[in-house]
Amino acid sequence: MKKKVLVLMSGGIDSSLASYILKKAGYEVIGCTMRLFLCKKKSSEKQCCSPDDINEARRTAQQLGIKHFVVDKKNVFEKYVIENFVSEYLKGRTPNPCIICNLKIKFDEMLKFAKGLGCNFIATGHYARIETRDEGRGTSYWLKKGIDKMKDQSYFLYGLNQKNLPHILFPLGDYKKTEIRELAKKLKLKVADKKESQEICFVEDADYRKFLERRLHGLKTQITQIKPGKIIDTSGRILGTHEGISYYTIGQRHGLGISVGCPSYVIKINSRKNEIVVGKKEELLSYEFLAEDISWTVSPPEKSPITADVRIRYKHKESKSKIYLMKNNTAKVIFEKPQMSITPGQSAVFYKKDIVLGGGIIKGIKPCVISARSGK
Amino acid sequence: MxxxxxxxxxTTPVHPEVLDAMMPYFKDFYGNPSSVHSFGQETRKAVEDAREKIANLLGAENPSEIVFTSCGTESNNFAIKGIAFDNKDKNCHIITSAIEHHAVLKPCEYLSKKFGVDVTYLPVDKCGIVNPDDVKKSITEKTVLISIMYANNEVGTLQPLEEIAKIAKEKNIIFHTDAVQVVGKIPIDVKKLGVDLLSISGHKLYAPKGIGVLYIKKGTKLHPLLHGGSHEKNRRAGTENVPYIVGLAKACEIALKNxxxxxxxxxxxxxxxxxxxxxxxxxxxxxxxxxxxxxxxxxxxxxxxxxxxxxxxxxxxxxxxxxxxxxxxxxxxxxxxxxxxxxxxxxxxxxxxxxxxxxxxxxxxxxxxxxxxxxxxxxxxxxxxxxxxxxxxxxx
Missing domain, CATH: 3.90.1150.10 (Aspartate Aminotransferase, domain 1)
Structure with missing residues (x-):
């Protein structure tokens, strides 16, 4: 009997082709589009979840000759992804909702849903690979980068583990994006010319400030307020006022509304004091940070420290470091060379060449000694 | 598989006999029933024969009480808006139930939002039944319409229509029922039920999608939804959908028989x-x-x-x-x-x-x-x- 796979289809090229490739490979493919939030806009090119995108996914499924369902996951998406997004920004951190969505919605909630439907696998259009290894104690599943280094999305998937990896398929991991685009054209899929979506799907026009304002409008509790506060430099000198720490991110240069004679960057966000600390570009450099909620794709290392290449944001080139495991699923990461703009809330992902070992969420950054000295 | x-x-599939009955009216008998010539006369006969058959299924007094519409939703909209607009000078009030189909609830919402019509949504008990006493208690001197469905589409519960109709009649209030789920399943007798308006839809009884009926008891005044020609005695403009009307009549005939x-x-x-x-x-x-x-x-x-x-x-x-x-x-x-x-x-x-x-x-x-x-x-x-x-x- 054919193996059954539930493919999460957003209406875009990648997930459409994921369905196609799996169907070609002999799976019984069931397409599924999640309704994650209420989309205000009727039509949009970049965002998914709009009625248009759902229709496109449905049309593509019809073109491919596969079944297609729409499921409502608004409640869990709100609970796990959107609430976390808002509370992280309120704490002055810069969250990465796609990572949470992968972990809580796609590869937990929807994996259960797929199993409930009697499927053997769930699949998405992520550019990443899963490799199996047999080492006596049974099969282990290794998460690897996609072969298209420009498009690789393994960063967003580091939270996967041996519980879910055996039930996941990433059919695009062995393809280059250009090949996928070509294939879509060849198949005359309606989505072939669709633009890439890079923005956070539930934030309209990539304007997260407006999103936060709208979300918090009417809520009057202490924690849910965005209040103006001081902008200071590393010596404590007041340089101006900010509109609320949630509106700033580490490394930000524009829109600070201060003039001190040289380019200034946000180097620290102090949520306790509601302060933004600015400094010179060098002051963004740091060797060391603390990460929490650490998880491992195969198994935790047996010794500490380990050496690994660590990536601190999606578009960062991973860099060599030592990772010291600590209590309560935390770890201290020390780079060989200092890195720019390590940002609390973003994820740090640990690689060994192409293999994703695991990762965690960046918590505290240790200011760089050299830059602190040069700041004096 | x-x-x-x-x-x-x-929805239901079209019954083969229904389809057979319809087929000649697509390309052999295609005249406009309003036309004077023989082409029109042929299809006029088909439409009026169909009207009689449907009147018979519903126990209507007179075939002219049957008005063809495009679907159940149109019939419900016609009934509710038709009565409300006929009473637009009064500050009118409609009584319906919380479990109606959206084709009843949404026109009511629309009337209350856009025209200030007062609407009461009656509760139901745990089996989904409206209490006739609640109907009685909700009536005010402004009440112009009571609309309670005959059987619910989701759970199938049947309502005490006769009792509610009696209450409506006592107070001289027009009573409409959405009978879309009932027609063809259990015998309907509009006279015995005591309803003034009753909606049916073809595709629930093995006729095609795109045909419906509103039964309008003689003497019931309501505004048309569609304005145009003088079709259906000025109650519903638009050229009659002859093949579908013939199909609906056939479906009613089959249902009645079995x-x-x-x-x-x-x-x-x-x-x-x-x-x-x-x-x-x-x-x-x-x-x-x-x-x-x-x-x-x-x-x-x-x-x-x-x-x-x-x-x-x-x-x-x-x-x-x-x-x-x-x-x-x-x-x-x-x-x-x-x-x-x-x-x-x-x-x-x-x-x-x-x-x-x-x-x-x-x-x-x-x-x-x-x-x-x-x-x-x-x-x-x-x-x-x-x-x-x-x-x-x-x-x-």
Missing amino acids: KKIYLDYNA MKDENDRILKLRQKLEKGILEKIEYVQINGHIMKRLSNTSNISFNFIEGEGILMSLDLDGFAASTGSACTSGTLEPSHVLSAMGVPPEKTQGSVRFSLGHYTTEKDIDKLLEILPKIVERLRSMSPLWEDKKRSEIRD
Whole structure:
């Protein structure tokens, strides 16, 4: 009997082709589009979840000759992804909702849903690979980068583990994006010319400030307020006022509304004091940070420290470091060379060449000694 | 894989005899019934013959009480807006129930939002039945219309129409009923029921989609929805949809002929279905009145899981059912019908409607009873609610 796979289809090229490739490979493919939030806009090119995108996914499924369902996951998406997004920004951190969505919605909630439907696998259009290894104690599943280094999305998937990896398929991991685009054209899929979506799907026009304002409008509790506060430099000198720490991110240069004679960057966000600390570009450099909620794709290392290449944001080139495991699923990461703009809330992902070992969420950054000295 | 259709309340296939009856009216007899020439005369005859047959099925006094529309939704809109607009100078009031189809609820909402019409939505009991006393108590001197459905589309519960009609008549208020789910399933006698307006839809009784009727009792005044030619005695403009009208009449004729036997047969199948489910699956509940119910409809809550999952799993095994109204599918909004009946949200989430029909066989039910328990078990094994339940059982 054919193996059954539930493919999460957003209406875009990648997930459409994921369905196609799996169907070609002999799976019984069931397409599924999640309704994650209420989309205000009727039509949009970049965002998914709009009625248009759902229709496109449905049309593509019809073109491919596969079944297609729409499921409502608004409640869990709100609970796990959107609430976390808002509370992280309120704490002055810069969250990465796609990572949470992968972990809580796609590869937990929807994996259960797929199993409930009697499927053997769930699949998405992520550019990443899963490799199996047999080492006596049974099969282990290794998460690897996609072969298209420009498009690789393994960063967003580091939270996967041996519980879910055996039930996941990433059919695009062995393809280059250009090949996928070509294939879509060849198949005359309606989505072939669709633009890439890079923005956070539930934030309209990539304007997260407006999103936060709208979300918090009417809520009057202490924690849910965005209040103006001081902008200071590393010596404590007041340089101006900010509109609320949630509106700033580490490394930000524009829109600070201060003039001190040289380019200034946000180097620290102090949520306790509601302060933004600015400094010179060098002051963004740091060797060391603390990460929490650490998880491992195969198994935790047996010794500490380990050496690994660590990536601190999606578009960062991973860099060599030592990772010291600590209590309560935390770890201290020390780079060989200092890195720019390590940002609390973003994820740090640990690689060994192409293999994703695991990762965690960046918590505290240790200011760089050299830059602190040069700041004096 | 053999596909098994158990969603007859959503729509029905066109009966072969209906299709045969319709066919000549697409290209052989195509005249406009309003035309003077012989082409028009032929189709005029077809339309008027059809009107008589339908009047006969509904027990109408006079064929002119039958007005053809495009669907059940149009019939309901026509009835409700037609009466409201006829009373636009008064500050009018409409009484309806909380469990109506959206084709009744939405026009009421529209009237109250755009025209300030006062609308009372009557509650129902746990079986989904409106209390006639509530109707009586809600009447004010501004009440111009009472609209209560004959049978509910989601749970099948039948309403005490005669009692409500009597109350309406005493107060001289127009009474409309949405009988879309009833027509063709149980005998309808508009005179005995005492209704002034009654909506039916073709595709629920093996006629095609795109044809409906509003029965308008002689002397009932209402504004038309569509303005144009003088068709349907100035009540509904637009060239008559001759083949569909002929088809609807044929479907009514067939239904009338087979009604009793068909009803008994389907009732037996449903009893088998419900008995089987209750025996084979734990933590289930049948929604709606156990007796006063359409014999083809079965709405069942499977606790601890979502109806959506059951539906999709069934679909993958070739079975078609629904979670409620097809017109509201695709969202997790809890059914307004089950909510009004006081079914708690966790049970409305897990509800599935099976609606049986002409082509349902005992074999189909056997097959469903074989597959459904497996599906429910698999879904429950993935449900955190079910896990909690099992854990608390172990603790007890």
